[in-house]
Every structure is written in C-alpha cells, then in structure tokens.
Amino acid sequence: MIHTRCSLRFAPALWLISLLWPPSAPAVQDDLVALEEQAIKAAVAKIAPSVLRIETIGGLERVERVLVGTGATTGLAVSPDGYIISSAFNFIQQPSSILVTLPSGRRATAQIVARDRSRMLVLLKVASDELLTVPQVVPREEMAVGQWTIAVGRTFDQPLPNVSVGILSATSRIWGKAIQTDAKVSPNNYGGPLIDIRGRVLGVLAPLSPQQQDEVAGAEWYDSGIGFAIPLVDVLRHLDKLKRGEELYPGLLGITLQGNDIYADPPEIAAVQPKSPARKAGLQAGDRIVEVAGIKIARQTQLRHALGPRYAGEQLNMVVLRGARRVEIVVELAGRLEPYETPFLGLLPDRSPAAKPGVVVRYVYPGSPAAKAGLRAEDRLVRLSDKPVADVASAWEILGNYEPKQRIKAAVQRAAETREFELELASLPTAIPQHLPAARRPVQASAAQRPPVGAVNVKLPEETNECFAYVPDNYHPEVAYGLLMWLHEPGDVDRAQLIETWKGVCQANDLILLVPQSADPQRWLPTESDYLRKTLDEVIAKYHIDRTRIVACGRQTGGAMALLTAFSHRSLIRAAAATDTVLPGRIQVPANDPIERLALMLTVAEKQPVGGQRIEEQVKRLQDMKYPIILRKRPGEPRPLDDQERAELVRWIDTLDRF
C-alpha cells in the first residue's frame, strides 16, 4: 500500500525531471545493470569462503547410464568444525580418497559421514582443525518465485567460484523436497549453493528427477534451465543426525489409496499394510486423511506433498475421518517397509453375470485355507472380515489389509442358510490347476447391438503404431472378458496366423486378444509403454472387460516390453508373462502392492544365450519382494511357446481372479 502511494507521487516527479534533463536510455539501463552486477558480485564474494573445491581419487568409471567425471566438484560448509554438505552425485564412483581445498588453500582429506537418501546429499567431515565459514541461510517463507538466484560452484581452476545467474522458478518441487531455478545447474556446481542476491544460501544444488530416485537421476537435465536445489534450512534441521553418522531415508507410511487419479481423488485409504507404521499407528482401511502436520489435505497430491519431504523416524500428526468421526493419529515414519505378500483364501470366483451381490465359488483349491475350512463350489461368499463382499474387487480390497498366516472371518450363503468360518490365510499358489470347472453358465444369445467382433483394427489417430484386436465371434456384452495384450517381437506380424493360433483359446476362455506393434520395425522403445496403455484403454472403452484379468505377454524383447508396461501401469495391468526375457536393467520394480495386484510368469529356456544367470537372480529378487511369480524352465534353446505351453499360459490367466 505504502509502495503504491509513493510510486504515484514519484511518477509525475520523474516525468517532470525527464522533461528537464531527458536521461539517455542507456544511462538508466546502465545504472540498473551496473547495480545488479555489483550486487551479484558482492553476493558471490560473500559466499565464496563457504564454497569448497572437492577432488576425488579412484573409483568407478561408469555408474548406470552416466560416465563419471574425474574433475573437481563442489561442497558447502555447514558447520565451522569441518562439516561440508555436497551432492551424492559427486561421489557415485565411490572414490578411494576425497580431498577438500580449504579457504587457506591447504588441502585436507575428508570422509563421508552420512548420506541423505531422500534428497541425495552427503555430509563430509574434513580432517583439519581449520575453522570453516558457515553461510547465512534463507528461511523458506522468504523464498519467492522470480527473485534472483545465483548458482555457485568451485570446479574450474580459478581463484573465484564459477557462477550462473537466474531466478527462482518454483519453491516446491519433487514433492516438496526441492526448489527450482533457471540458473544453469550442472556437474560444474552440483553440491554448491544456490544463493540469493544478498549472498545467503537458498539451497544445495543437486540433480533430481520427479520420476526416479537414484543418485544420477536428473543429471541429464544439466544446463537446461531446469535446475534443482535442496533448501538449506531443511538440511540444517537434520544436520545433527547426519553428524552422528545416521543415514536419512525417505519416510514411508505403508498405505494404499483408493482411486487412480492423484490430482482429483481424496486420500481415502484402501489398504493398510500389515507391520507398517500406518498399521502400528492405528490407521484403517476406509479412513480419509484430512490433515497432516496441521496442513489441510483434500487430494492425494497434497498428501504426497506433505509426506514427500519427511524422513524416516519423524513423527507426524495426522487427522483422519473415520465415518463422521475425526480421529487424531501420531505416526512414526519408517525408512523401509516389509515387502507385502498377498494372502490367499483358496477360491476361484464364478464369472456368470451376477444377479445378487457376493461372489459365487467356482472352484476351491485343494489344500487351501478355504478347503480346510470346508467351503465348497457354489457357496456364495457374502462377507469377509465383517465387511460385505459385493464382487471380486471388494474381496481383493478387504484382503489387501491382510497377509498370509493372519486369521480372517468369512461368511457364505449355502442354499438358504448363512455359514460363518474363520480361516488362516495362506500364500498365493504357484501351481496352476490342471482341470477347472466352467468359469460361467452359458448365456442366451443377446439381441442387443454388439460392438465389432473378429479381427478389429485398433488405430489410435495420434500414433503411428499398427494395432489390432481379435474379439471372439461369440462375444456377449454381459460376459466380462479377459484382455490379453500380446506384444509381438518388432517387425511384421502375420495377423491371420496369429489369430488362427489364438482364436480357439480366446473363444473358450472369454479372452480378447490385443496385438499392438512397435512403431520402429527394429525395436520396442520403453516410451511406447504409454502407447500400449492407450490401446488397453481403447479396448476397455468399447468392450466389457474383466479388470482382474488384464495381462501383458510377450517373448524376448516383447516380453521385456510386457514387464516394463506392467510395472509402469500397475493401476490397470494385473499380470505379465514373459518368455525368454531378461528384465531390462533400467526397469525400476515398484514394491508389491496390496491393491494393485500384479502376478508374474516367466518361461525360460535352459540354454539362454546371454543373461541366463541374470534371470535366476531377477526371479529371486522378485520373490524377495513377495511378487507372486511362476518360473517355468524348459529344456533346449529359446523358442516360441508350443500349444501345450500356450494352454498353460491361458489356464494361468483363467485363474488370475483367484483370492
């Protein structure tokens, strides 16, 4: 307000002056720019003693996709007694020796004291009694988009630090962990400070990526005008822990939320993982989170923003709505969650179009908890854990709060009476039943209009990829069909032959076959997994699809694509089968999820030309992550599936709605 008044008075005055002494345009500009330059240089001079040059000796040459440099990197003094914060990127090569050039010009050795694995920073301690100059810090509330920022590093052979000037682009990025600048951020200043025009530190420069969490994530964006820094205020809050040598991990809660749209859906809990911090704190499925640490939460993104900056071990006050009741909860976040294992009751549901709520039992697995308790085919499961079971999805959701060996109550209707059972849950079966009863009653031919059947072209207007589907000729709108996405190896596809191979299987098992092809006849690109997702959505929009049986399958590179797509579209794909495929190294395998189930089946030849060893290791890793996985080994060289193997694959797909 005051500013406005001043400028109003000032304006005519200025105008009068300009009449009397018309200032030449460059002079005004010159003064302004000169002042800016002076301020920038003063800011750099002020921070310079705290910006330290780091050299490393020895170590790896290449880490993942990044060729590691041998040049100098940068660190920022954070405590006079020899503590320096830097970016984890600067130490990915695991050097044998770390040397820091102190402000006096002397070099001293340094060791990594602890790492912050949430923000990818490291704390170093210098073996020297020379006191370090600790910079001033900008509080969060003083950071404003548009203010000057100067990125400072000390990687060139020159007495002064190297600088790049820009503005603050955003104050909350990477789920609240970072701020963003358009100053050029690169290995030339990773680990150095981002300072304001007064020479105070906003943050520590580091490569970061919203998608990936490893040390090199985001480094490919260097010098792009999208640079990140970790606010120093946040770092200092946990500095004592790091000084004690405690590693910092991202804080985890252990819940799964309802719905798929994190930008629109409210954070209502679908499942609470057993043994998780959320379970220990008393959070329950159905709770809706409305407040975290005093901040009101309405959507899932807000929850992620509230949790993103938190570390393991931090206590968090939460308020949840349980029905109409507000419940206050204190939860202590964990650094690591026990892998979740999906429990198993021992039932296969009947897939006849349902008239009543509940799940009619098609088949009881021999030896399963359900078999031991005496459940039978044609029983109608109506309650689990005292909650109504409307359909398979609701049964899965209730079970998502349980793990094997836990006890659960079940109620079924048999003829006219309701029977109660208590069962001890087991693990999902690894054997595929040889003979199964029909999945559903025959249905009357429908007079209703049907979408196209047979070979159907699925062409997305915006994509160059070819894609077709085979819909069984006996398609019935009331029947829910499984969706089998077959990812052919790159190159031409003989449609007629492929349909001939799968036609009978599809008709007998209520399956729709979807065959998208790679745009490039030489290779599948990882980025095409989003296209594959679109083709699935396209089919789901037109046909009646059973959400529990959406499967991605393929052989060799097609199999890799199937796994990649399944891991990155968990909300849709329930299973993936790959033949003669080594999981690509770059795939980040997410944790097994209680709600978004994913079953895996790998078929490998005993004589794998390359990477055969790796398949075993990968299967072991997936098993450790508690993924339900079936491994089939077959003698001889890699080859396409034969009829028998195809039949087994289809039987596996037929049992995917088991629980």
Add this chain to the structure above:
Amino acid sequence: MTSTLTRNAFRSLRPRPPAAAWLACAAALLLPAASRVCRAADGAFIDIAASVQPKMVKIYGAGGLQGLEAYQSGFLISPTGHVLTVWSYVLDTDNVVVTLDDGRKYQASLVGADPRREIAVLKIDADSLPHFRLSDGVEPAVGDRVLAFSNLFGVAAGDEDASVLHGVVSAQTQLAARRGAFETPYDGPVYVVDAMTNNPGSAGGALTDRRGNLVGILGKELRNALNNTWLNYAIPAGELVTPVDDILAGKTLPRKIDDSIKKPAEPWTLARVGVRLVPDVLSRTPPFIDAVTPDSPAARARLQPDDLILFVNNSVVTSCASVVETLSLIDHIDPVRLTVQRGQQLADVVLETKQ
C-alpha cells in the same frame, strides 16, 4: 546520478499540492512516464545489439554430411573486409561464402590461420565496413553480463541478424589446466559463460560485454572430459591480437595441427621412483603403493606400502595410469614432488634422482 537528481527535484517541489491534484496529475502522466522508463530499461541492450549486428557475418563452406554443419559464425575486424572466425573443416574448401549482416554475399579468401588457437582470418572484397578492433577488447569479471552473437543452428540467413544470447561470465579459467581434459590444442585463458553458446554454428561468434565491447570469440564445440559436460566458452580478444597480426603479416599459413607433445627423452618412471603400484586392473585403480624398492628415491623419502598417491607436482592423479602418464612428462633430472595420503594424513615428499 539519476536517482540523486530525482530526489533533489522531489524535495524542491515542496510544499506538496493536495492529494487529489497529485492523483489527477499522476493519472495523466503515469503512462508516458512508465513507458519511457520501460523503453529506457529495454533500450540499452536493443541499442547495443543494433550496434554489434552490422559487424557480424555468417560463413558457409564445406560440411553438411554426417552431422557436420556447413556453416559457422564470424565477425569483421577491419573496415576492409577482414573476418575473424574459427579454424575448422567449414573453411576446408575453395568456396567459402561470407554473408554480411545486410545480406550482401562475398566469396572469401583465406588469409591465414593459427591452428593452435584454432582461429582463421578471411578476407572479402569490400570496404567501409563496421568492425570490432581486437585491441579494444575488454575483460569482464566473473558475474558480469555478457551477450553472445552468433548464427547458432544456422537459423539466420541472408540479411537476418545473428542470434543474441544473454548470460553472465561464469568463470575465467585456463582451458587445459590438465592435459587431456579438453580436446583442443588451445591451452590459454578462456571465459566460461552461462549462456548456451556451445551449439552447432555458434563457433566464431562474438562475445561482448553489456556495452557491446568485444570480449572474445566463441570457441568450437568442446566437451569437458573432467565432468562430461559441454563447455560454453570464448577465447579473450586480448589473446588474439598478436596471432591475428601475425596472420595479417603473413607469418603463419594453414597447416596441420602439430599434436606431438614434447616429452623428455628420459622421464621419471615408477622404476626410477622406486615403487610398485597395486595391480592396475580397473580403468581407475587408485594409485596405492604396493611395494617400495630399497635405496630408491621413494625409500629415501620414506614412502610406504599402502600410501595413496594424490598429486604429482601439484597435479591431481586419479588412477595408476595417470601417475605413469604424469611422470612421463617430467625429466628425471628434475625433482618431482609427490603428495600422498597415509590414513587420513597428507604427506609431501620430494624425490630426486641420485647423482
């Protein structure tokens, strides 16, 4: 200066008229005043760009295959058509065309080149041309504003102006403080800037300060092998005065780059030092001492097994291989200084060959 005048004038207007009158006055006058200030704020860069552009040229020559662009940038350094640019494959043809800022096209002849600094001077048949004087080059400090004029990506054609990028001086440094870090024969001082000048076609462009004074010539595309980033840099004008004079005097002629490094005939070796390093199995095996030969310079300097060699004559050595390479550049009659790490302690030793 301006602000002082304004403040004094403001005082001289007292007593102030009633607020209402001020507001009316403001409403009437704010607009022209504001736009004048804006124009002033914008003006300087606009005027400077306008004064620099007539000195810039676009150069077309050989290339166009396998990702090699057939164009680069240059600027006039004399009124009679001397053009300074970088020495590159683009000039490796008899048909080099220089296009002036006003669109005039000339066949250019090569006056000469300095392969060490990777610069070349062309000559076109024209006169009374606006130009930079190399000897007027300025030396901005780290943090100063700079403008980079070039035809990056060949976006400008005919009478279109060169593209202008804006940034600050990031660093003043020596390009080849460490041998092998940069693949260029030039090892003198450079300005590193935070404008993205390291792009096809920008080599040979002009870096100026915010007043349009020449700072240097934009260098060729160059990767910094120390951290695998592209380097945006310019060679200072002052470094070019003598070589350009030499070229104009006909002292240098285009010739192949002589990349033979002068190595001493009898350099230091690990054997001469008297140490064996740990087996060099990795590409970056850290140079730990495995054994010390009795009565060797190393033994006399009390080097020990498990010492980690960090520096040879103050140049950092990151692996066994780089110790060997660095030693090979030092004559064995000269003393060599090693910095080693023993536990968390650093120790300096000087080794001398026994006479």
